[in-house]
Amino acid sequence: MTREPSASQRRVVRTADPESGLLQGPAPALAALVAQGLAVRHPRPPHRHYLTAAGRRLRDRLDSEPLQLVPPPVPGPATAIGVFRARTGMEDGAADGSPDGSAEDPQRAREVRSAWDGLLEMRRVTNPDRSVERPCGWERTHLTQAAALALEAGRCRGYLVSESAQPEAVRVDGPDSAAYTRALEQAGWQTSAHADRRAGSAYLLASPRRK
Structure with a gap:
């Protein structure tokens, strides 16, 4: 590999079977990946493209990085970090019980909508049946961020998303469990209510729906 793949080439690698x-993507991107040693073109028709060992290592590295759901902003005096991160409620300044703030911040609301649209497109491209109603592989490997994005896109407030002891599940705390349940289930997640006897409060467990 002679140089770092472009953003479009990285998207093709990320979404490989x-x-x-097996790779799906524009012919120029596939050809570039072959030239870089990240993919191989099958010699027999229909000449499909597959990741090489180097391509699989790149995919593993990309999967461990935050997903760039929206393009980086144009550099300027107020430039923010270009990698979108959904608000989980654990950020600084979340003590007022409203971690997302998107309802009052039009710029943040636009970023959330763009990120959610990007995630739906990822579902369409990577789910075998092209369904956008069911979470994709990226969401299953980035549970906290994926659940937080679903909640923020659903305009929920006051939530806290954290890891749980259950496999493929996150914990959601907050005062409006009905709204959290509705937003998550509309986003393709399944939820169950539980009681935290030590804290004397209720919480949700949420996991990506498979069917």
Whole structure:
């Protein structure tokens, strides 16, 4: 590999079939990946492209990085970090019980909408049946961020999303469990209510729906 793949080439690598490494994408991007040693073109028709060992290593590295759901902003005096991160409620300044603040911040609301649209497109591209109603592989490997994005896109307030002891599930605390449940289930997640006897409060467990 002679240089770092472009953003479009990285998207193709990210969305490769997890088992076979089959690639889907624009012909120029596929050709560039072959030239970089990240993909191989099958010699027989229909000449599909597959990840090489180097391509699989790149995909593993990309999967461990935050997903750039929206393009970086144009550099300027008020430039923010270009990698979108949904608000989980654990950020600084969340003590007032309203971690997202998107309802009052039009710029943040636009960023959330763009991020959610990008995630739906990822579902369409990577789910075998092209369904946008069901979470995709990225969401299953980034549970906290994915659940937080679903909540923020659903205009929920006051939530706290954290890891849980359950496999493929996150914990959601906050005062409006009905709104959290509605937003998550509309986003393709399944939820269950639980009681924290030590804290004397209720919380949700949420996991990506498979069917």
